Amino acid sequence: MPGRFPKFRNRLGLPALAAILCSLLGASNSRGQLPGGDLSLVPPVTFIEKKEKPALSHIGIGTLDNKRILAPGDRLSFRIAEEGDEPVLVTVTSSGEIDFPYVGRVMASGRTCKAVADEVRRLLEKSFYHSATVGLALETASSLPMGTYFVTGQVMSQGARQIPRDREVTVSEAILEAGGFADFADRRRVHLIRPTAQGKPERFTIDVKAILERGDTRKDMVIQPGDYIVVPERMFNF
Numbered sequence: 001m002p003g004r005f006p007k008f009r010n011r012l013g014l015p016a017l018a019a020i021l022c023s024l025l026g027a028s029n030s031r032g033q034l035p036g037g038d039l040s041l042v043p044p045v046t047f048i049e050k051k052e053k054p055a056l057s058h059i060g061i062g063t064l065d066n067k068r069i070l071a072p073g074d075r076l077s078f079r080i081a082e083e084g085d086e087p088v089l090v091t092v093t094s095s096g097e098i099d100f101p102y103v104g105r106v107m108a109s110g111r112t113c114k115a116v117a118d119e120v121r122r123l124l125e126k127s128f129y130h131s132a133t134v135g136l137a138l139e140t141a142s143s144l145p146m147g148t149y150f151v152t153g154q155v156m157s158q159g160a161r162q163i164p165r166d167r168e169v170t171v172s173e174a175i176l177e178a179g180g181f182a183d184f185a186d187r188r189r190v191h192l193i194r195p196t197a198q199g200k201p202e203r204f205t206i207d208v209k210a211i212l213e214r215g216d217t218r219k220d221m222v223i224q225p226g227d228y229i230v231v232p233e234r235m236f237n238f
Contacts, residue, residue, distance in 0.1 A: 064112075064113050064114035064117050064135075064136060064137075065112055065113040065114060065137070065138065066112045066113070066114040066115070067112060068112060068113070068138065069110055069111065069112060069146070070092055070108045070109055070110070070111055070112065070113065070116065070138075071092060071096075071109055071110075071142055071144065071146050071147065071165070071225075072092050072093060072094050072095075072096055072109055072142060072144060073091070073092060073142025073143065073144040074091070074092045074108075074138060074140070074141060074142045075089055075090070075091050075092075075138075075139045075140040075142075076089070076090050076091075076092075076098070076113070076136055076137060076138055076139055077089060077090075077135070077136070077137050077139050078090045078098075078100065078101075078120075078134075078135065078136050079134075079135045080101075080102075080124065080129075080132060080133065080134060080135075081132075081133035081134075081135065082129060082131075082132060082133060087135065088101070089139065092108045092109055092142070095109075096108060096109025096110065097109075098116065100120055102123075102124060102127075102128060103120055103123040103124060103127075106119055106120060106123070109147075109225070110224065110225065113136045113137060113138065116136060117134045117135070117136040118134075120134050120136070121133075121134045141165070142165070143165070144165070145162035145163055145164060145165060146162075146163035146164070146165050146225060147162070147163050147224070147225020147226065148160050148161065148162055148163070148225060148226070149161055149163060149169075149174065149223045149224075149225065149226070149227040149228070149229065150227070150228045150229065151174055151175070151178040151229045151231070152228065152229070152230050152231070153185070153229075153230045153231035153232055153233070154181060154182040154183075154184055154185030154186070154231040154232065154233050155175060155178040155179060155180065155181060155182055155185065155231050156178060156179025156180055156181075156182055157178045157179040158178070159178075161174065161177065161178070163223060163224075163225060168222045168223075169222070169223045170217075170220045170221060170222055170223065171190060171192055171206050171208060171211075171220055171221050171223065171229055172206075172208050172211045172212055172217075172220050174223055174229055175190070175208055175212075175229070175231070176212075181208075181231065182231075184233050184234050185231050185232075185233065185234065186231070186232045186233060186234045186235070187207075187208050187209035187212075187231075188207045188208075188209050188210070189205055189207075189232060190205070190206045190207075190208045190229065190230070190231050190232075191203060191204070191205055191206075191228075191229070191230040191231075191232065192204040192205075192206060192221055192223075192227060192228070192229055192230075193227065193228040193229075193230060194224060194226070194227050194228075195226045195227075204221060206219055206220065206221060207219065208220075
């Protein structure tokens with residue numbers, strides 16, 4: 001008999017196997033007893049239903065962050081759902097790039113997770129996949145400053161300054177942090193010069209006098225890494 005039910009023997013304990021054998025041989029009586037034993041001592045047989053593993057493309061992809069700007073030192077989890085692998089950690093390097101599997105280096109600093117993931121997806125679909133699902137999420141925020149900006153011209157303290165990670169800095173705040181305007185500053189025509197990927201910088205003129213004196217913050221601008229704030233001298237110093 002020991003070789004007749006190898007499949008059941010591997011899955012069930014010996015007491016449960018004895019109960020099944022007695023049922024097949026008609027050995028149980030109306031009180032549910034085995035010869036020389038009580039069937040109530042035999043634990044019930046429990047079959048656990050096997051649950052299907054959910055599709056990987058529905059796990060952890062979610063909605064990609066389209067607000068927070070990435071910076072050097074940020075660590076992110078990255079995965080391609082179609083690969084079926086666990087996420088891997090990637091880091092924004094000091095040059096602002098992330099080295100992704102399959103596609104290589106992609107600029108991440110100054111962009112959101114969604115923008116970076118969209119570019120990675122396009123690169124994957126160009127060479128490897130008909131349709132790719134990319135997950136990219138911030139795991140550990142960098143403790144490094146967001147970047148550097150520069151204040152020159154008619155301010156009390158010129159030079160490079162760091163953008164803190166925990167708050168935004170506007171042009172008017174940058175002027176105050178530089179010690180305020182010098183005596184001959186043109187407060188109505190403060191220039192913000194912003195580098196672009198195309199090479200030709202963008203230029204903005206901001207009336208900081210109106211912002212500081214009248215509280216008109218509508219035209220104040222948030223500084224980005226690499227920005228130059230230039231405070232010119234007034235044409236007439238009286």
